[in-house]
Amino acid sequence: MKSISELQKIREKVLSEVNLRQDRQDGIRIVVGMATCGIAAGARPVMQEFISEISKRNLLNVKVIQTGCIGMCRLEPIVEVYVPGQEKVTYVKMTPDKVARIVSEHIVNGKVVDEYTVGAQS
């Protein structure tokens, strides 16, 4: 049986890692469109997959956030990646199986996955 006291362990682990680490990925934001159009097109499992992948790789300072309608409903699910100091990258028609590649190539290694971007898919 899980109990909320388990959160103590997560808390201690997080606090012990904080400050000790400065990763190249710090400050990156992954923004998922979660309006009706995005949700209907499958945005939730995409967001869930990003969070699982970020958690697995222990990328402490990458944030996964939601936003409303990005205004290109037919290209949903849409994910925008903001890397500090760089131009925003927009990935469209996202699926959970595209997530691992974006995390390893773009988030971790800094190389945009061109074939999933709005330029290549629209």
Add this chain to the structure above:
Amino acid sequence: MKDLSLHILDIIQNSIKAESTLIEVEISEDTKEDLLTITIKDNGRGMDEELLKKVLDPFVTTRTTRKVGLGLSLFKASCEQAEGSLTVDSVLGKATIVYAKLKHSHIDRKPIGDIASTMALAISSNENIDFIYKHKVDGNEFLLDTREIKKELDGVSVALPEVTCWIKDYIEEGIKNINGGNDL
């Protein structure tokens, strides 16, 4: 929408947009009465009577990125296809309640789906909003209150991916427990 948990996520987005600070989601499954009800209640900005009257019409929206608002009317259609109904009640400046009722055993009743994911993502994406999630199956009840979770985390953010994953697992297990050991 493929399942009810996606509708719920979508309705929660309305509550978030309305600047709520507390959002309560309750799912109640009563197999004796053959009834599934879903209540989503928030303390956001609410709607005036005029908007409330037309809110189930897909051509009504206050959004600016497109001309139709789909969320509530799609949910209503999903309820009606399972011999159910959807009602929206609101007090301007105070609260909004969306109440959905469906026939539990209806062949066209959409499955509840991955409600654990819906709640975990809503919670972690909105650190400043508290959520209460209640799920009843016949006599049994599971309850999650993010105020207790935040107290336990004591300053560590619910937005951390690891916390999100934990919340999701916690809800999944809780639902299994009230559902005779079965997933939904």
